Amino acid sequence: MWPDRRIIDLFKTEFPILLAPMAGIMDHELAIAVAQGGGLASLPCAMITAEKAREQLSILRQRVSAPVNLNFFCHTPVDADPAREAGWKRRLASYYAELGLDPAAPINAANRAPFDEAMCALVEELKPEVVSFHFGLPDAAMVKRVKAAGALVVASATIVKEAIWLEAHGADVIIAQGAEAGGHRGMFLTENIHEQPGTFALVPQVVDAVKVPVIAAGGIADGRGIAAAFALGASGVQIGSAYLRCPESKVSAPARALFAQSGDDSTVITNVMTGRPARGVANRVMREVGPISADAPAFPHAATALGPLKAAAEKLGKVDFTNVWAGQAIGMGTDMPAAELTRSLAKSALARLSALGG
Incomplete structure (x- = not known):
């Protein structure tokens, strides 16, 4: 049994595993496969139009009866x-x-557009179960509209101060994104990347600072990492790099070859x-x-x-x-189908947690 079921109960998934929304290198195919494996499907929407997002979600809804997370950026645009x-x-x-x-x-x-009126209206129309944000949260009125549409609001923090701010401004779940994580830093109250904590220093401090469930992200690519995150107080994990070599991802052949050759220092x-x-x-x-x-x-x-x-x-x-x-655990990825990988990660984590409990 999972020692903390809050994420499972909130997301209504079989496992407390959230697919990291990786804009530009995934679409509904990877999201569907992770959902079929028992994790939370994510669709990255920061680089696509509202029409494309509607199309992606429609395909997913036709293929699986499972909750879905729509992910958006909410940075303040800067003119060129x-x-x-x-x-x-x-x-x-x-x-x-x-x-x-x-x-x-x-x-x-x-094209990296922040969450706007068109996307907010799309959320109200399509009613995804989860909406996640990177780079903070949109304004209070939009957060209220997202929640009124029935979605849980999830957002990323890279330091404790950001986690406290997110909880105070309406986040239902916080992703503690450590320095090991691939992709853009979710930072929004700091610009100092040199001070960003690693995942396993950040997670317990965020857990201690907020009351909402915390999802660990960064450097987690196998059952050992998932079990360790739970031992530190996380209620779930977000995993991205481990799925990059899955056949359902849209990673190009040259990038796949690069990932296959990568290690901890790459x-x-x-x-x-x-x-x-x-x-x-x-x-x-x-x-x-x-x-x-x-x-x-x-x-x-x-x-x-x-x-x-x-x-x-x-x-x-x-x-x-x-x-x-890609994150620092890219060398731990495999070519396994995403549904199978999700189940394997969960099984391995539960075995580890059982051993720790015993």
């Missing part, structure tokens, strides 16, 4: 700075020349790819321009000038300019 954008493109000029690209050609702006936190700190497997541009660069425009505008480079390199089978987001 033409001077800084031009300087960033100059910093990348040698790569444009190497790949035979015209730096003066028009480029589509990077990832770095970088702002080069989007303008905001995120952890991924180090690629060429991260190493040569960053991993942290003062030249990178504000989020998400750093990604704009990288767009043509990413497309050109991927045609050559390279991920030199692709966000290969």
Whole structure:
């Protein structure tokens, strides 16, 4: 038996495992598979339109009768700075020349939209069981509308102060995102990535500071990690990197090969790819321009000038300019189908917890 059933009872899932919403490298296929395995399905919506989100959720609802989490960003948008954008493109000029690209050609702006009226109306229409947010919470009126639609509100904290703020502003569940986690830091009350605690230092301190259930995230990729999170007071876990090599993910073949070769020292936190700190497997541009660069425009505008480079390199089978987001446990991933992996993670965790209890 799970020592804490609050997440299971709230989410109404078989296991207290939440699929990390990984924008750009997953869609309904991975979400459906995790739901079939007993975890909470997540659909990342920060890089898609309301129409696309509606389509994704419709497909999921047709395939499985299970709760779902819709995930959104809620950062404060920053207008592009033409001077800084031009300087960033100059910093990348040698790569444009190497790949035979015209730096003066028009480029589509990077798309990382915050939760807005259209998405809030979509939540009210589709009534997902869970709505999660990254980078804080939307304004109080929108949080109220999300809750009135019947959804549980979940949000990420990277420090205790953020967790306390989230609880005070309406979060029903808090994800304690440690420094080990892949993808963007969920930070919103701090910008200092050097002070972010690791998962197993952060989780017990968040648990002690709030009354709502806490989900541990970052560096958890097997039953041992899940059991350890519960031992520290977590009520559930969020797992992302362990699912990247599953056949249902949309990770490209070159990225899969990179993940398969990765170990504990393969990832770095970088702002080069989007303008905001995120952890991924180090690629060429991260190493040569960053991993942290003062030249990178504000989020998400750093990604704009990288767009043509990413497309050109991927045609050559390279991920030199692709966000290969992953956490420090990426080396523990497998090629197992996601439903099977979810059940295996839960079974292994329960065995560990039983042994600890005995």
